Every structure is written in structure tokens, then in C-alpha cells.
Amino acid sequence: MSKEAMDWALEYAPPMPSQLVATLSGLARHADKQGRGAFPSNARLAAYACKSERSVRRDLRDLEDLKLIRKGDQSKANHLPADKRPEVYDLALELRVPGGRAGDDDRTLTSARTLASSRARGRAAREAKKARSAQVPTVERGDVDVRADVDGPPDVDVSAGGRGRPSGGTWTAPEPKDEPTEEPKDSCPPPASESESQSLFDEPDAPIQLTAKQQQDADFDAWYALYPRKEARGKARLAFAAAVKKGVKPDTLIAALHKHRDHWAACKTETKFIPHPTTWLNSERYDDELTTPANRWNGPAPTAPSTLTDEEKKRALRF
Numbered sequence: 001m002s003k004e005a006m007d008w009a010l011e012y013a014p015p016m017p018s019q020l021v022a023t024l025s026g027l028a029r030h031a032d033k034q035g036r037g038a039f040p041s042n043a044r045l046a047a048y049a050c051k052s053e054r055s056v057r058r059d060l061r062d063l064e065d066l067k068l069i070r071k072g073d074q075s076k077a078n079h080l081p082a083d084k085r086p087e088v089y090d091l092a093l094e095l096r097v098p099g100g101r102a103g104d105d106d107r108t109l110t111s112a113r114t115l116a117s118s119r120a121r122g123r124a125a126r127e128a129k130k131a132r133s134a135q136v137p138t139v140e141r142g143d144v145d146v147r148a149d150v151d152g153p154p155d156v157d158v159s160a161g162g163r164g165r166p167s168g169g170t171w172t173a174p175e176p177k178d179e180p181t182e183e184p185k186d187s188c189p190p191p192a193s194e195s196e197s198q199s200l201f202d203e204p205d206a207p208i209q210l211t212a213k214q215q216q217d218a219d220f221d222a223w224y225a226l227y228p229r230k231e232a233r234g235k236a237r238l239a240f241a242a243a244v245k246k247g248v249k250p251d252t253l254i255a256a257l258h259k260h261r262d263h264w265a266a267c268k269t270e271t272k273f274i275p276h277p278t279t280w281l282n283s284e285r286y287d288d289e290l291t292t293p294a295n296r297w298n299g300p301a302p303t304a305p306s307t308l309t310d311e312e313k314k315r316a317l318r319f
Contacts (some may be wrong), residue, residue, distance in 0.1 A: 003265075005031040005038075008093050010225055011100040014064060018221045022049035022230060023059035024068060025114035027089055033093030039077045042086065050230070060087075068092050102222055102254050120210065157248035216241060226257050228264070229274045238283035248286070263290045 009021070009028035016024070026048035031038040042053045049056065063069045072090035080086075210218070220240045224233065244250060264274060275285065 002028070002031055002033050002035070004033050005029075005035045005093070006089055006098070008091065011102060012096045013068060013101075014066075014095055014097060015101065016068065016179065017062070018225070020059050020063055020066075020068075021057075021221075022051070023056055024063060024091075025230075027069065031089075031091050036072055037076050037088060038072070038091065039086045039088040041084070047096040048230070050233075060089075068095065082278075102226065117168060120214065165199045204315075216244060216250075219244075219254075222279065223254050223257060224252065226254065226261065227277050227280075228261065229271055229276065231276050232278050236277035236281065239278045243281050243284075243286075253281075253286055259290060260285070260288075 005028035006025065009025045013024065023045055025046045026040060027038045028035070028049075030040045040048075042056050045051075045056045046053045049059075053060075059070070067088045069091055072088040076086050076088050077085050082291075217237075220237055223240065224230075224236060227236075240253070243253065260280075265271075275283070280286070
């Protein structure tokens with residue numbers, strides 16, 4: 001597992017839809033330091049992200065469309081059977097957010113909100129399109145009499161726009177009516193295009209005020225993307241909301257998580273020994289004072305050498 005690739009996927013990659021973070025992190029776990037040569041199976045990625053394999057395949061297509069991954073050297077998977085050989089991908093490590101998506105400067109602090117603003121604009125445009133479609137009047141057509149006129153002669157001229165009528169014993173065609181010269185105007189403006197309503201990376205033309213719920217969801221997604229153990233996302237979201245309700249700021253939770261990540265890395269803590277996200281929040285671990293014990297990973301401290309003589313040792317063994 002490459003720490004450089006994992007850090008890029010969790011923190012330095014450009015903003016993306018939240019459902020793609022887990023799949024991208026699973027690829028990063030199998031890439032080298034340059035982000036190349038990742039070929040985990042779709043079943044393994046589905047287990048990482050707690051998704052179906054069909055969802056994982058859709059995520060991979062979306063990541064390719066966003067230019068975050070690309071096809072790599074397929075010969076790296078030649079040792080696997082042809083019918084079970086996965087696709088080899090390279091990560092676009094050159095695409096980086098300066099300072100990370102959770103950085104301290106104004107440009108990086110707004111990166112997590114850019115995607116939420118774009119989604120809000122797209123949702124508003126789609127709702128406006130539906131509203132315009134609902135206002136278009138519908139014309140009800142009655143039954144039309146299409147029965148043939150069997151009483152008239154077969155050579156009646158009906159090219160003028162109607163059925164001939166008898167006049168003085170002979171059949172004459174009706175006089176043509178004046179046709180309108182102007183096309184009716186459409187009162188509805190043209191709908192917005194898909195590219196305008198669903199842009200991911202374009203900055204909004206005007207600042208959009210997010211609701212408290214939307215802002216809290218964006219903050220949770222940024223925090224959960226950094227947490228190294230992905231379990232019970234729904235319960236973690238409720239615990240995150242409870243912590244914010246108690247007065248803990250989202251920036252405080254994210255800063256505390258950075259310190260815990262550094263502590264776990266320094267202590268070489270395995271993922272299975274890292275607490276669940278819900279446990280970390282409910283136990284208020286963000287207030288912990290972290291210390292790394294000296295010589296923790298170097299075995300027990302050496303004992304002082306014995307100062308007894310051989311004669312004293314023999315006497316002690318008799319008793």
C-alpha cells in the first residue's frame with residue numbers, strides 16, 4: 001500500500017462526487033508511489049466501498065470521465081487468468097489541490113463547498129425545467145368525422161382545402177380561407193442545457209447560500225473522506241450531527257482527525273485497531289491529548305545487570 005497514493009485520494013485529489021471517494025481510495029491502496037499499476041478486482045473494490053460490483057463499474061467510468069484515473073500498463077496483470085483479469089489503472093497524481101481539500105487557505109477551504117454549490121444549481125435548474133414543462137397548455141382534440149361523401153361526383157376538386165358543396169345543380173369547391181402569415185410565438189424560454197446545469201468544476205456565477213443541512217452534509221463528507229476506517233457511514237453521520245449540535249465546530253473535528261491520523265501513523269496502528277468512526281465521535285476522542293510512548297515499538301526496556309557474586313547466587317538458590 002502506498003501512503004502517497006492514499007493521501008492523494010483522501011486529501012489532495014480535486015473535488016469529486018462523494019460516492020466516488022471510496023472507490024478511488026480502494027484503487028489508491030493497490031497503486032505504487034507514482035500512483036501506477038493498480039488492478040484490484042471489482043469484487044474487492046465493492047467490498048472496500050460496501051457497494052455492488054455494478055456500482056463500482058459505474059464509479060470507474062465516472063472517475064475516467066473526470067480524468068482522475070486512466071488506463072495503465074495492462075501487462076502487469078498478465079499473470080492472472082484471462083477470464084478473471086481486471087483492468088489496470090493509473091492515478092492522476094499530478095492533479096492536486098494546493099494545500100489539500102481540507103487546507104487552511106481560503107481557496108482550499110471552499111473546495112468541498114464548490115461541488116455542493118454546483119449540485120444545488122443543477123437541482124434548481126432541473127426543477128425550473130419541470131415547472132416550465134408543467135405550464136405548457138395541452139390542446140384537447142375532439143372526434144373528427146372522416147366518412148367519405150358518397151353523394152358527390154368522383155371528380156370534385158377538393159384541393160382548396162375542403163369538401164365540394166352543391167350550388168345550382170353543380171358542385172363547386174369552397175373559396176380558400178386566408179392562412180396566418182406569422183408563426184405562433186412560444187412563450188416559454190428554452191430550457192437550460194445539461195452541461196450548464198450539471199457542471200462539476202465551474203465556479204458559480206453568484207454565491208449560493210447553502211442550507212444548514214447541506215453545509216453539514218458537506219462538512220461530514222470532508223471529514224469521513226479523511227477517516228481511515230470506513231464503517232457504519234449512516235451512524236457516523238448521526239454522531240457527527242450530534243457533536244456539532246453540542247457546539248463542536250466541524251473544523252475542530254477535521255483538525256483533531258489530522259492529529260489522530262499522524263498519531264496512528266507514528267504508532268503503526270493497524271486499521272482493525274483504529275476505532276469505528278461512530279465510536280471516535282461518541283467517545284469525544286477529538287479532545288484526547290495524544291502522546292507517543294518512548295520505545296513503544298522497540299520491545300521491553302532492558303533490565304539492570306545483576307551485581308550478585310557467584311557465591312551469593314548459589315546461597316540464594318539453596319533457600
